Amino acid sequence: TANAMWGGRFSAGPAEIMEKINASIDFDKRLYAQDIQGSKAHAQMLAKQGIISDDDAAQILKGLDQIKGEIEAGTFEFSRALEDIHMNVEARLREIIGDPAGRLHTGRSRNDQVITDMRLWLRDAVDGIDTRLAALQDALIAQAEQHADVVMPGYTHLQTAQPVTFGHHMLAYAEMVGRDRGRLADCRKRMNECPLGSAALAGTSFPIDREATAKALGFDRPMANSMDGVSARDFIMEFLAAASIISVHLSRLAEEIVIWASDRFRFIELTDAFTTGSSIMPQKRNPDAAELVRAKPGRIIGSLVSILTVMKGLPMTFAKDMQEDKEPLFDAVESLILAVEASAGMVADMKPRPDVLRAALAAGFPTATDLADWLVRVLGMPFRNAHHVTGAIVALAEKKGVDIAELSLEELQSVESAITQDIYSVLSPESSIQSRTSFGGTAPDNVRAAAAEARKRFSV
Ligand code: ARG
Numbered sequence: 001t002a003n004a005m006w007g008g009r010f011s012a013g014p015a016e017i018m019e020k021i022n023a024s025i026d027f028d029k030r031l032y033a034q035d036i037q038g039s040k041a042h043a044q045m046l047a048k049q050g051i052i053s054d055d056d057a058a059q060i061l062k063g064l065d066q067i068k069g070e071i072e073a074g075t076f077e078f079s080r081a082l083e084d085i086h087m088n089v090e091a092r093l094r095e096i097i098g099d100p101a102g103r104l105h106t107g108r109s110r111n112d113q114v115i116t117d118m119r120l121w122l123r124d125a126v127d128g129i130d131t132r133l134a135a136l137q138d139a140l141i142a143q144a145e146q147h148a149d150v151v152m153p154g155y156t157h158l159q160t161a162q163p164v165t166f167g168h169h170m171l172a173y174a175e176m177v178g179r180d181r182g183r184l185a186d187c188r189k190r191m192n193e194c195p196l197g198s199a200a201l202a203g204t205s206f207p208i209d210r211e212a213t214a215k216a217l218g219f220d221r222p223m224a225n226s227m228d229g230v231s232a233r234d235f236i237m238e239f240l241a242a243a244s245i246i247s248v249h250l251s252r253l254a255e256e257i258v259i260w261a262s263d264r265f266r267f268i269e270l271t272d273a274f275t276t277g278s279s280i281m282p283q284k285r286n287p288d289a290a291e292l293v294r295a296k297p298g299r300i301i302g303s304l305v306s307i308l309t310v311m312k313g314l315p316m317t318f319a320k321d322m323q324e325d326k327e328p329l330f331d332a333v334e335s336l337i338l339a340v341e342a343s344a345g346m347v348a349d350m351k352p353r354p355d356v357l358r359a360a361l362a363a364g365f366p367t368a369t370d371l372a373d374w375l376v377r378v379l380g381m382p383f384r385n386a387h388h389v390t391g392a393i394v395a396l397a398e399k400k401g402v403d404i405a406e407l408s409l410e411e412l413q414s415v416e417s418a419i420t421q422d423i424y425s426v427l428s429p430e431s432s433i434q435s436r437t438s439f440g441g442t443a444p445d446n447v448r449a450a451a452a453e454a455r456k457r458f459s460v
Contacts, residue, residue: 005087013081023080024323025088027330032071034120035085036064038113038196041216043104051107051206056100063097064089085117086110107208109200111230111318116196118325120217122239125333126188130181132337133246136344137177138460141451143347144170148447151429152267152357153366160364163429166352168442171450176249178458183242187235194219195229201317202226231317233307236325240304243336247297250343254293257346261287267357268350289342296339303328361429365394365404370426370435379418389416403427 002010014022040061047057067089070076082088087110093101144167154164194214197204203226210222223229260267261275270287278284306328310321368390375386392415397404400411405427412419425431437443440450454460 003081005082005091019080022083022320024084024326025078025080025082027327028085028114028117029071029078029088030330031085031114031117031121032089033068034117035089035113036068037120038116038213038217039089039104040064041213042108042196044216045209045212046103046106046206048212049207049209051208052100052103056103059097059100060093060104063093063101066096067092084110084114086113107199107204107206108197109230111200112196112198114323115230115232116194116217118329119191119193119195119219119235122235122329122333123188123192123218126184126191126239129243129246129333129336129340130184132340132344133177133181133184134458134460136340136347137174137181137454137458139344139347140170140174140177141454141460143167143350143352144174144447144451144454147352147354148451149444150352150354150357151361151433152352153360153364154442160361160366162369163361163366163432164442165433165444165447166357167444167447167451170347171447171454173249173253174454174458177246178454180242180246180249181458183245184239187238187242189220190238191235192218192220193223194221195223195232197222198226198229201230227317231314231322233311233322233325236307236329237304237311240300240307240329240332243332244297244301244304247300247336247339250339251294251297253343253347254290257290257350258287258294260350261285261290265356265360266353267360268352270346271349271351274346274349289346293339293342293346296335299335300332303332358429362403365397366429367427367432368394368404370432371404371423374423374426375416375419378420378422379416 001007001013003013013019043052043057043060043064046052047054052060067076070092076088076092078088079091082091090101090104093104146167147170148165148167150166151163152166152169153160154162154169194210194217196213196217197208197210199208214220214222223232257268257270259265261270270285270290272285274287274289275285276288278286307325310324314321371393372383372386372390375381375389376383379386381389393404393407393412396411396415397407400407405424409419409421412423426435433442433444435443437446440446
């Protein structure tokens with residue numbers, strides 16, 4: 001039989017496969033609260049404008065509340081034949097209150113509804129993600145405060161570069177997360193406009209008040225163009241782009257945790273709370289959570305590529321293609337929330353091993369730059385020459401199998417005769433980090449000040 005909601009001109013029902021490919025209820029039912037919220041705002045506005053009676057509006061509101069209760073109690077029967085959440089709710093409303101239900105859809109369309117719902121849903125999701133990112137920043141900054149003095153190798157190319165502090169390393173991530181939160185705030189601003197009342201695409205002849213519905217739903221303003229209102233999906237793309245960047249940042253942190261927790265590095269310890277065992281190898285403590293966070297960009301970037309691909313080349317205005325925006329978005333949000341929460345958990349859980357981190361600085365000549373800087377500062381050598389002399393000293397140390405600080409003064413002078421005993425004062429990792437007092441540098445006092453400043457700037 002023909003569809004009860006739009007089947008006026010139809011004499012037969014859909015093919016089984018038509019219904020199957022068309023229905024979105026299995027995944028868009030999660031928008032029920034936003035859908036009902038939007039319908040209530042619309043009904044109230046219609047009554048206020050004298051488009052429907054106050055009595056009809058009152059019945060509609062009461063019926064919608066009842067439906068919300070039924071869905072939350074698990075007694076609501078979702079129907080695939082009714083396609084989506086919008087028609088499932090409206091059909092049930094008709095069962096409950098009869099004819100007045102049919103007046104709710106005056107001056108709006110499902111095209112308005114679905115994207116109003118999505119904007120409301122994503123706005124909440126963004127707020128939830130931001131709160132969790134703030135918790136991650138808090139954990140990172142707490143580690144920085146606690147370990148501002150712990151020296152470790154800083155790497156470029158994963159080759160020993162210069163000594164840094166563990167705290168400084170943590171604050172690097174706190175900054176990335178800060179920019180991530182900024183991107184979310186930006187996209188939230190642009191998404192917070194209301195498409196309701198686009199009325200499918202062209203606007204409506206009814207005297208609706210779009211300012212009122214926008215305000216009732218917490219939007220900053222109604223969208224300015226009804227065609228754009230129903231067909232814009234760039235707020236989803238923008239969110240997924242921001243989400244992809246977040247996932248990539250978390251993935252980098254996760255990879256460091258995997259490396260640091262490995263038994264070659266042993267830089268940190270993760271407790272039992274964030275490791276798993278092996279079913280065959282009794283000695284194992286695997287960093288599975290970190291590995292899964294490392295993997296999440298696969299799904300999240302996949303979702304971004306998915307929505308971009310669905311939308312490319314679509315003519316104005318709505319097309320059913322757009323229904324394919326939902327599952328990737330929902331999956332990305334779920335994956336991202338898991339990744340952020342697991343990252344915050346791991347950061348709070350991990351303990352650096354100061355002795356191992358310090359011992360790692362015995363290899364790789366991490367204070368070679370300090371030696372070159374001494375040649376510049378004390379002997380007045382041009383840096384390029386100092387670089388060359390230091391290279392020769394490193395080669396000598398390497399040949400002898402020792403660190404540059406372990407070479408005798410005679411050995412150092414065999415490369416550059418003007419070197420004095422004073423040079424040893426800059427060759428320890430401790431003196432190296434203490435000297436890095438430039439703005440944004442790794443000196444422990446800098447790190448402590450930067451941590452305090454970050455708490456203020458990010459309000460965490
Ligand atoms: N289920 C649709 C979606 O997810 C809702 C809008 C349907 N509108 C329409 N004219 N078929 O986008």
